Amino acid sequence: MSDSLGVLDRMTAIFEAFDEDDRGLRISELAERAELPKSTVSRLVSALVRQHYLERDGTVIRLGLRLFELGQLAEEPRELRAAALPVLADLRRATGRSAYLAIRDAHEMVCIAIMRGDTTTPLICRIGGRIPVHATALGKAALAHADPAAVDAVVATGLAASTPSTITDPARLRNQLVGVRRDGLAVDVEEFGIGVTSVAGPVFSPPGVLVGAIGVSGLSGDIDVEASGPHVRGAALALGRRLAPGGVPPRRPSH
Structure with missing residues (x-):
């Protein structure tokens, strides 16, 4: 349970690293803003991209369509x-x-x-x-x-x-x-x-x-x-x- 909570905390930190004005962030920028190790961010980003919560365009990461779809529920x-x-x-x-x-x-x-x-x-x-x-x-x-x-x-x-x-x-x-x-x-x-x-x-x-x-x-x-x-x-x-x-x-x- 505690490990799962830790993963959720890290995922939340990644999502909150994005600014309204951002056109996309590199892994190193995400890691710096989320205050997480670059290797951890890279691993979690890969999983979130597979689930369409994030999108990858070359070396740039953006918020994904699925995240915005969920946001429409609010x-x-x-x-x-x-x-x-x-x-x-x-x-x-x-x-x-x-x-x-x-x-x-x-x-x-x-x-x-x-x-x-x-x-x-x-x-x-x-x-x-x-x-x-x-x-x-x-x-x-x-x-x-x-x-x-x-x-x-x-x-x-x-x-x-x-x-x-x-x-x-x-x-x-x-x-x-x-x-x-x-x-x-x-x-x-x-x-x-x-x-x-x-x-x-x-x-x-x-x-x-x-x-x-x-x-x-x-x-x-x-x-x-x-x-x-x-x-x-x-x-x-x-x-x-x-x-x-x-x-x-x-x-x-x-x-």
């Missing part, structure tokens, strides 16, 4: 992502920073869309990647509007420190969430990544149902939190207006 995140892409593009253009959309899954946020901005800034997550709700602006933007039982559950799991700046005191986190609800914005200053600051806001679909969080991140010395705030709020409102009740875009009538 319809709501897919449709939410499609609605968000133009909004994220506008947010990236307005701020010059990487823009993200994420949805909450218990004590984690799952990134479902990313528009990369300044390439010198490391991404805080990848498509499908998970980040903690308590240590990120995206997470706190969503958690601030969750019911008290959800906040209690997050606190009960333990507020693990990602950096020395992570808030690990439950009372301090709860106080911060009150401010997020009041201001409509969440900020983390190097709480999840050293040298990286993020700003995020909650996204609501009619009639006020929380569906996720949208935000930007940048190098702490470069990003202007105060200037970014109105753009993030505007993006959250713009995306909410594109959604139908239930958190997905209205379906176009078939002809």
Whole structure:
């Protein structure tokens, strides 16, 4: 059982090594991003290519058709992502920073869309990647509007420190969430990544149902939190207006 879990962990690391902007990666690049031995990556890639989860074009590896087919089964995140892409593009253009959309899954946020901005800034997550709700602006933007039982559950799991700046005191986190609800914005200053600051806001679909969080991140010395705030709020409102009740875009009538 533990060996199987280890294999799944390694396969997941390979899938998460791909970036939205990637046109394909070589084995050495995959190994570096996944932080796995090159021999291990080569062996797993061969198996995944046989099952069509990955595709090989010479020395370049790409995500395969079967993986995308499975991804289509997650319809709501897919449709939410499609609605968000133009909004994220506008947010990236307005701020010059990487823009993200994420949805909450218990004590984690799952990134479902990313528009990369300044390439010198490391991404805080990848498509499908998970980040903690308590240590990120995206997470706190969503958690601030969750019911008290959800906040209690997050606190009960333990507020693990990602950096020395992570808030690990439950009372301090709860106080911060009150401010997020009041201001409509969440900020983390190097709480999840050293040298990286993020700003995020909650996204609501009619009639006020929380569906996720949208935000930007940048190098702490470069990003202007105060200037970014109105753009993030505007993006959250713009995306909410594109959604139908239930958190997905209205379906176009078939002809």
